[in-house]
Amino acid sequence: MIAIDTLPETQRYSRAVESSKRVRWDIEKDVIRGRRFDTAHKFLPDGLSLAGEFTTLSPGERRFVSQIQGRTYANIFGLVERFINAKVLELSHDHWFGDQVALEALVRFSDEELKHQALFRRIDAMIGDVLPSGYRFDVDANAVAHAVLGKSTWAVLALTLDIELFTLLHYTQSIAPDAELSEIFRDVFLYHWKEESQHAILDELELLRIDAETTAEQRDRAVDEFIELVAAVDGILQVQATADAGYFVATCGRAVDEAEARAIEAGFLKAYRWQYIHSGARHPRFVKVLTGVITGGQGERIQAALATLQ
Ligand SMILES: [Fe+2]
Ligand SMILES: [Fe+2]
Numbered sequence: 001m002i003a004i005d006t007l008p009e010t011q012r013y014s015r016a017v018e019s020s021k022r023v024r025w026d027i028e029k030d031v032i033r034g035r036r037f038d039t040a041h042k043f044l045p046d047g048l049s050l051a052g053e054f055t056t057l058s059p060g061e062r063r064f065v066s067q068i069q070g071r072t073y074a075n076i077f078g079l080v081e082r083f084i085n086a087k088v089l090e091l092s093h094d095h096w097f098g099d100q101v102a103l104e105a106l107v108r109f110s111d112e113e114l115k116h117q118a119l120f121r122r123i124d125a126m127i128g129d130v131l132p133s134g135y136r137f138d139v140d141a142n143a144v145a146h147a148v149l150g151k152s153t154w155a156v157l158a159l160t161l162d163i164e165l166f167t168l169l170h171y172t173q174s175i176a177p178d179a180e181l182s183e184i185f186r187d188v189f190l191y192h193w194k195e196e197s198q199h200a201i202l203d204e205l206e207l208l209r210i211d212a213e214t215t216a217e218q219r220d221r222a223v224d225e226f227i228e229l230v231a232a233v234d235g236i237l238q239v240q241a242t243a244d245a246g247y248f249v250a251t252c253g254r255a256v257d258e259a260e261a262r263a264i265e266a267g268f269l270k271a272y273r274w275q276y277i278h279s280g281a282r283h284p285r286f287v288k289v290l291t292g293v294i295t296g297g298q299g300e301r302i303q304a305a306l307a308t309l310q
Contacts, residue, residue: 012205013102016198020108023194027119031191032184037130039063041182043070047174050271056260061252065264068135068244069271070185071127075137076276077192078120079236080163083145084199085113087156090149091206102205109202112195123188132251136243139236148229152218153210155225159233161203161289166280167196204289211293223298227305233276234309241269273309281306 007015025031037043044066046052051062088110095103128135148156171193175186214222245265249256256264280286281302291299 009205009209010099010101012201013099013105016105016201017101017108020105020112020195020198023197025191025194027115027122031119031187032122032126035184037127037182037184039067039130041185042066042178042180043127043182043185044073045174045178045181047178048073048170048271048275050267050274053270054264054267056263061248064252065248065267067127067131068248069268070182071124071131071135072137072240072244072272073275074120074123074127074188075139076236076240077167078117078124079139079141079144081113081117081120082141083148083156084160084163085110085117086145086149087153087160088113088202091153091210094209105198105202106206109199112199116192116195119188119192134250135247137240138243139240144232144236147232151225151229152222154207154214154219154222155229157203157207157210158222158226158290159229161200161207162280162283162286163276164196164200164203165283165286166276168193168200169279169283170275200285204285207289208293219294220298223294223301227302230277230281230305230309234273237272237276238269241265241272244268277306277309 042049042051042063046066049062049066049069051066054062054065057065088106092103092106092110095106124137148159171189175181175189178186211219242265245261245268248264248268249261290302294302
């Protein structure tokens with residue numbers, strides 16, 4: 001079988017359309033199937049939640065941390081998919097009177113992201129039914145989307161490729177192999193992975209298409225914008241780590257002193273930075289695509305910025 005990344009562009013768009021049709025799923029009929037979440041199980045696997053870093057917590061408390069992080073994981077995807085979908089709709093404009101297969105691929109991509117946002121809203125509510133009240137996720141998806149879409153398309157596509165590649169990596173390396181995970185949680189990200197596999201291919205095609213019409217000066221500015229976007233993601237993660245650690249402390253059922261509360265908050269932030277920043281920045285495909293279009297100096301600027309987020 002020919003590796004998909006060696007095919008001509010039109011064929012890669014058409015492969016994405018074929019795969020999208022083949023894996024198409026329904027939220028209730030295929031994913032939820034009348035099930036509920038059970039707090040006896042972990043939601044996010046240890047490889048993502050970094051449960052081992054929460055050294056002061058009991059096994060049951062670490063499971064609760066995985067459930068809080070799992071809820072936030074669904075909410076973060078719901079958040080980023082708002083701007084991803086808006087950018088995909090905008091990019092589809094370039095194909096209106098051109099390659100109709102590429103247009104169909106982006107229309108399906110957009111339709112899938114709308115469905116995924118509905119799925120993640122459903123998951124947030126379902127987890128809310130079984131966890132203590134008081135959880136907060138106050139980030140406004142539309143305000144974030146407006147801020148992100150104020151940057152150049154090159155920068156937004158670089159961030160999108162990063163996100164959609166780490167989505168795939170998280171599922172195959174951490175979520176799928178963890179036998180102790182909640183079955184419904186694993187299924188949500190199995191079905192999400194099936195459709196995201198096409199998105200990551202389309203992100204790359206669109207990024208390279210936009211890159212080909214970008215001047216060296218524009219690309220240099222776009223690299224800075226990409227760094228600004230990663231810093232903005234980190235700002236959201238800092239706020240959410242504080243909120244989630246505060247929720248844990250308030251609802252874990254025992255007294256937590258100031259020093260332990262600070263350690264728990266640091267544990268949440270380290271896990272979120274791993275999940276949403278570092279695991280993607282190191283993804284081999286992301287590194288390959290990005291280094292193929294930027295200079296060594298631009299790569300060093302990105303690495304220096306990432307190094308400050310530890
Ligand atoms: Fe998605
Ligand atoms: Fe996606």
